[in-house]
Amino acid sequence: MSSNVISLEGLxxxxxxxxxxAIEAEGCSSSSCGSSxxxxxxxxxxxxxxxxxxxxxxxxxxxxxxxxxxxxxxCNIQCNYCxxxxxxxxESRPGVVSERLTPEQAARKVIxxxxxIPQLSVLGIAGPGxxxxxxxxxxxxxxxxxxxxxDIKLCLSTNGLALPDHVxxxxxxxxxxxxLTINMIDPEVGTKIYPWIFWDHKRxxxxxxxxxxxxxxxxxxxxxxxxxxxxxxxxxxxxGINDKHLLEVNKEVKRRGAFLHxxxxxxxxxxxxxxxxxxxQRGPNAAELKELQxxxxxxxxxxxxxxxxxxxxxGLLGEDRGQEFTMDLVPEEVSYDPxxxxxxxxxxxxxxxxxxxxxxxxxxxxxxxVADGAQALLVAVATKGGGRINQHFxxxxxFQIFEVDADGxxxxxxxxxxxxxxxxxxxEDKLELVIKTLEGIDTILCAKIGDCPKEDLAAxxxxxxxxxxxxxxxxxxxxxYRARMGLPAMPAETA
Amino acid sequence: MxxxxxxxxxxxxxxxxxxxxxxxxxxxxxxxxxxxxxCTECKGNFDTPQCAAVCPVPDTCIPA
Numbered sequence: 347m348s349s350n351v352i353s354l355e356g357l358x359x360x361x362x363x364x365x366x367x368a369i370e371a372e373g374c375s376s377s378s379c380g381s382s383x384x385x386x387x388x389x390x391x392x393x394x395x396x397x398x399x400x401x402x403x404x405x406x407x408x409x410x411x412x413x414x415x416x417x418x419x420x421c422n423i424q425c426n427y428c429x430x431x432x433x434x435x436x437e438s439r440p441g442v443v444s445e446r447l448t449p450e451q452a453a454r455k456v457i458x459x460x461x462x463i464p465q466l467s468v469l470g471i472a473g474p475g476x477x478x479x480x481x482x483x484x485x486x487x488x489x490x491x492x493x494x495x496x497d498i499k500l501c502l503s504t505n506g507l508a509l510p511d512h513v514x515x516x517x518x519x520x521x522x523x524x525x526l527t528i529n530m531i532d533p534e535v536g537t538k539i540y541p542w543i544f545w546d547h548k549r550x551x552x553x554x555x556x557x558x559x560x561x562x563x564x565x566x567x568x569x570x571x572x573x574x575x576x577x578x579x580x581x582x583x584x585x586g587i588n589d590k591h592l593l594e595v596n597k598e599v600k601r602r603g604a605f606l607h608x609x610x611x612x613x614x615x616x617x618x619x620x621x622x623x624x625x626x627q628r629g630p631n632a633a634e635l636k637e638l639q640x641x642x643x644x645x646x647x648x649x650x651x652x653x654x655x656x657x658x659x660x661g662l663l664g665e666d667r668g669q670e671f672t673m674d675l676v677p678e679e680v681s682y683d684p685x686x687x688x689x690x691x692x693x694x695x696x697x698x699x700x701x702x703x704x705x706x707x708x709x710x711x712x713x714x715x716v717a718d719g720a721q722a723l724l725v726a727v728a729t730k731g732g733g734r735i736n737q738h739f740x741x742x743x744x745f746q747i748f749e750v751d752a753d754g755x756x757x758x759x760x761x762x763x764x765x766x767x768x769x770x771x772x773x774e775d776k777l778e779l780v781i782k783t784l785e786g787i788d789t790i791l792c793a794k795i796g797d798c799p800k801e802d803l804a805a806x807x808x809x810x811x812x813x814x815x816x817x818x819x820x821x822x823x824x825x826x827y828r829a830r831m832g833l834p835a836m837p838a839e840t841a
Numbered sequence: 842m843x844x845x846x847x848x849x850x851x852x853x854x855x856x857x858x859x860x861x862x863x864x865x866x867x868x869x870x871x872x873x874x875x876x877x878x879x880c881t882e883c884k885g886n887f888d889t890p891q892c893a894a895v896c897p898v899p900d901t902c903i904p905a
Contacts, residue, residue: 420856421897430852430897446853475854482859544856547887549894 392605395522395576398467399499404649404757408733409694411465414472415452417487418480421473422507423543423559426621427582427612430474449483451673453490458676460495461683463667464690465731472503472525479508481515488519494682499523503580506563507543513569524570525578525608526563530588531598533557538587541621564602571603578606578649583638584622585612585630596642607642608649611635636759701733701818708824709754716831722751723830724758725823726784728792735814735822739795745784748819750827755820781806788830791822843877844890845905850898857892857902866892877905 400407421430447455460466469491471477477484488500501523509526516524530536536556543555550558570577579599581592588595596607612629614622621627630638639648726745728737744762748755763776763783777799784790790808793815800810814822846857846866851873858866858873863886865879875892882904883890893902 419852419854420859420895421854422856422895424897430854431850480855480859544860544895547860547891547894548889 408731410467411463412468413459414470416446417452418477418483419475420480421476422479423505424541429619449486452487454680455676456491457494457680457682459671464686468499470501476504477502478504481512506566509566523576525580527580528563529581531595533560535588535591567602576605579604580608582612583609583630606647606649704818705820708821712824715828716752718752720752722749723827724787726787726790727819733819735791736793736816739792748823750823755823789826842882843880843905844875844902846873847901848872850901856895860891860895862886
């Protein structure tokens with residue numbers, strides 16, 4: 347498996363030092379950095395691993411879907427942001443799930459989904475519980491799924507405490523993506539996050555617990571990196587506890603070879619029944635999160651397209667079709683029909699090539715038409731996937747935000763407008779909420795929009811444009827930018 | 842001498858079944874149950890009963 351070893355050195359630059367310099371020079375908002383990737387930004391072996399994985403590649407998340415199955419409910423640590431009793435179908439946060447499955451049920455469900463959602467490329471096992479601690483169930487599930495769907499990518503998410511015991515089994519099963527949740531590299535910080543761990547037949551508390559957890563997490567990261575398994579590190583940003591510390595975490599996980607770092611905001615409310623929720627510990631606001639992400643320049647590449655999906659999520663990252671595939675809707679006998687997925691893959695290959703080409707053309711046109719140093723513009727896009735402007739404004743539950751300047755178009759983040767529980771709001775209230783969501787955005791591009799919302803948006807200073815319906819995002823955003831900069835918009839050559 | 846599981850607060854995560862050195866814990870009709878004939882409270886195996894040490898909910902694995 348030595349050819350499988352991928353190091354940071356392989357990511358398109360000659361050495362780690364050069365990569366560091368390149369990142370420092372460019373900043374993490376550069377399109378050549380982080381998960382806003384394209385094949386030219388990394389070596390072919392790494393690209394081959396991430397090109398169909400929506401969580402590891404921003405580009406792939408326009409085309410491919412993931413599903414999670416909750417098969418491993420036992421956990422070996424207690425986190426202050428988790429309450430194991432909670433289980434609500436109306437909530438959307440990590441670790442929350444409405445249906446626990448046996449490995450046999452999970453395998454049936456994966457096949458039912460693969461038959462219906464051709465975009466499916468990844469099966470992940472995350473919470474509730476820990477996939478590496480509850481390993482027998484995780485392994486049994488993967489084994490059953492691979493028998494039927496040999497081309498699906500398997501990945502798991504774990505706290506790392508039990509992982510070193512199973513790393514070589516991961517290799518045997520061709521698992522090349524693992525997410526480690528690492529919230530600290532200083533055990534003192536850990537004492538405020540982890541009240542206890544269960545380790546070597548004892549419940550351990552205080553500094554001892556965090557010390558052991560930290561050592562095992564670093565061991566996991568090193569072992570995975572040595573074996574060429576791509577590691578994404580998830581960190582929960584907890585204001586006042588680890589927010590500033592995550593800068594150090596970012597540097598350290600990069601040094602140890604993490605492929606991607608995903609800093610997620612703490613989601614906390616008293617009704618969640620968690621220690622943090624009951625103590626009134628708040629989560630960070632969008633500005634605080636962005637400030638931390640920007641400050642991480644030079645460290646591990648940041649993932650910015652995470653949707654903090656449910657542990658039983660199904661579908662493209664912006665959507666969750668889990669409710670269509672609850673176990674009562676999955677037939678007792680399912681046989682896999684590969685036709686749809688194969689046809690979809692053929693289509694994607696051509697489509698993403700065309701899109702990349704269109705983005706290059708748009709970039710060249712913008713560079714030629716707009717002065718260097720011209721002010722950047724933030725544009726919101728309503729999309730159902732595929733990298734195109736193809737969603738009705740009224741149907742959007744989230745908007746993807748792109749930044750454009752003379753250097754091109756970059757994905758920045760997504761903003762949700764269905765946040766957690768909007769049930770009970772009327773249509774007008776919802777529009778108000780959407781306008782609030784779009785604060786600071788100059789233009790919104792969508793496939794179609796009614797006159798009333800368009801006027802309300804205009805009153806809030808946001809121009810809604812439907813003229814670029816079904817165009818590629820980069821082509822349309824570039825054209826809008828050129829128009830704003832007082833230069834003529836050129837016709838899209840790939841239309 | 843045996844432990845029992847308080848059904849009302851059990852989250853059915855199964856960590857106790859995994860850790861029990863005596864295979865005394867089994868999943869029966871939607872819940873985990875400790876067989877008092879097999880449970881030794883981990884005496885001779887470990888310092889503390891493993892089910893209580895790993896259980897995420899306080900006062901759920903308790904002396905019968």
